[in-house]
Amino acid sequence: MKESYIKNLYVKDVGLFEELNIKFNKRFNFIIGPNASGKTSILKCMALTMNPRDAKFSRYGEHSELWIDIIHDEKNFRIGLGKGWVVNPKEYRGAHIKRYNKPPSEKNMISLTYNDLRQEIINFCPLFIGAYRRIDYRKIEGVQREGPPSEQRAKYRESSVMNLEGIFLPNVKRWIINRYFSIDMKWSEIERKNWEWLIDKMTIIPPKDTDFRFIEIKKDLEPLFSLNGVQCYLEELSAGYQAILSLIFCVFDWIEGTFKNDEDRLVKNARGSVIIDELDIHLHPEWQFNIRDTLERIFPNLQFITTTHSPHLIASAKSNEIIILPPFSRTVDVMPTSKTYSGWTTDQILEDIMGVKSLENKLYNRLLKEALDCVNKNDLEKLKEIIAELEKFTHPSDVIVQQLKLKLASLLAEE
Ligand SMILES: Nc1ncnc2c1ncn2[C@@H]1O[C@H](COP(=O)(O)OP(=O)(O)OP(=O)(O)O)[C@@H](O)[C@H]1O
Ligand SMILES: [Mg+2]
Structure with missing residues (x-):
């Protein structure tokens, strides 16, 4: 499969930012910065390039513009909005799209808007996952029809901002049930391979020395797991397990649903971008240390752009994976730092990298x-x-x- 990742984001006059320029690593990105430094806003700007019809979730300058540059199928694309796109720019929850103006293009770069994505000029569709990752109980009545990739790409693109806002929650239970009952079918060879990959990797998901397994789906369509020998239904799992499972299942669902070719739909081959707000949420420190490697082993070729408040996650990051935002700045120009912090103590990371002042006292x-x-x-x-x-x-x-x-x-x- 050919490369597909987001190279950078440019934003002018959106919310907090007068101007923002941020470059990304093609694999892991951990955006860090104090509360209100604009981490979630950065992810939201990216989501807005996928669906500017959700513009009301922010306020803008009159000449606002925003876009992402991506590599997709060995070509350069710029996707977003050029000047003059917004109506009611400053009005609280009143802004909306006037025109899908193309962002300015550069040499060897094709400039696209939301409309072009809808017409499937390219099959680009990143996955956005918000900070709310509990699995609320939903009764599933049976195996449900899954739409063709173009339909699912549209669904994911349309819900980009809503996913981050936590308004639209992915139905991971439906995915488990659909897979469990279809993997023996002749037409689901890829799904069967992905399911086997998942079951195989299930052992590396929880912290060390924890025996966590999927058992079965009962006649009442309730997925059942085993945690250290105790049987546990999906919604009974603790917040940490729910957070990690909903994230992983959601990525599986997105890969299988939105990618077209069989080879690309294999989780271990899949390439694309997953954008996650607060990756460490609900996770015990040991889990925060391991989550980067767990994701790398399950999804060896995906790009992750995530925000975090975890010094443990920062300690686990490799060179060029941490993006440090200035404390409160309306003009931001950042890229991943080549530094690594695996030899630093938690206090040193908190103090020097995350700017925690109270440690001085x-x-x-x-x-x-x-x-x-x-x-x-x-x-x-x-x-x-x-x-x-x-x-x-x-x-x-x-x-x-x-x-x-x-x-x-x-x-x-x-x-
Ligand atoms: N139109 C606007 N003009 C100026 N500031 C704005 C505007 N819209 C939002 N902001 C501010 O931008 C800041 C950034 O919020 P954001 O949610 O991105 O922070 P964050 O880094 O994700 O913080 P946290 O760690 O708490 O999640 C907020 O303080 C918000 O009030
Ligand atoms: Mg935030």
Whole structure:
């Protein structure tokens, strides 16, 4: 299958942003920044290029424009809206589309609008997943007809903004039931291979030493799982399991539904873009550490553009995967950093990368500063007291406290 990924997003005068330029990695992207720095807004701008009819979810400048540049089938495309597209730009929930103006094109680049996508000039259809990922109970009455790829692409494109807003939730239960009862059919060879791939990968989804399995779908059409030997229905699973499963099943459904050729519909081959708000939501820290690798192993060729608040996820990212937003800026020009943070402590990531200021006041940091002062002033009595204070609440193997103790011993010996 040929490459398909989003190269960059350009935005002018949308919501918070006067101007935004953001480049993406073709595999993993973790957008980080404080609350209200514009992470979700970035994803929403991308969703808007897929369906500008949902323009009311933001406010705009009169000359607003926005587009994404993509590589698809070895060609360059620019998809979005050129100047003069918006009616009622500043009105709260009143903006709407006036004209599907093409974004400006460049050499060797084909410029497209929503209308061109609707006419299927290219089969491009990213998947948007919002931060609400609970699986609410729905009774499924039976196997349901799945539409042809063009119909499903249209459905996914139309719901891009709604998915992010959490207004439209994917029906992952329907997907499981449809698959379970169709994989033995002659016409579902690809679905059967994908199902086997999923069952095989099910063991790497949960944290280590957890026995999690799919068991069966009962006569009442309720999917049943087993978690450490305890049987559990889909909606009974904990928030963390629901978050991860709804995400993974949703990507399977999207790949099988929207891709056309058999080879592309195989999950392990599929190429395309999945955009997820708050990837770490509901996940235990160990899971936050592993989620990147889990996704990489299940979906080896997809592009992920995600936002996160997790220092653990940041520690697991490879070079050129983290995009750091400035704290509160209306003009943003960013790209993935080549730095990696796997050797940093959680506190160091929180403080230096995520800009968490409150750590400066932590008792630990304050006492360390005071201890260093004592060393400089040779005040050994006070140093002893501070070390005793530190030992009350630090880990027994805390390297810095051990060093302080050695320092104290050598200073005492000198005396
Ligand atoms: N038309 C507008 N003009 C100016 N600011 C706006 C406009 N629309 C939205 N904003 C502001 O943009 C900010 C960005 O919100 P956004 O949801 O993108 O943040 P976020 O980085 O996802 O934060 P969180 O981590 O809390 O999810 C908000 O403070 C919002 O008030
Ligand atoms: Mg957000």
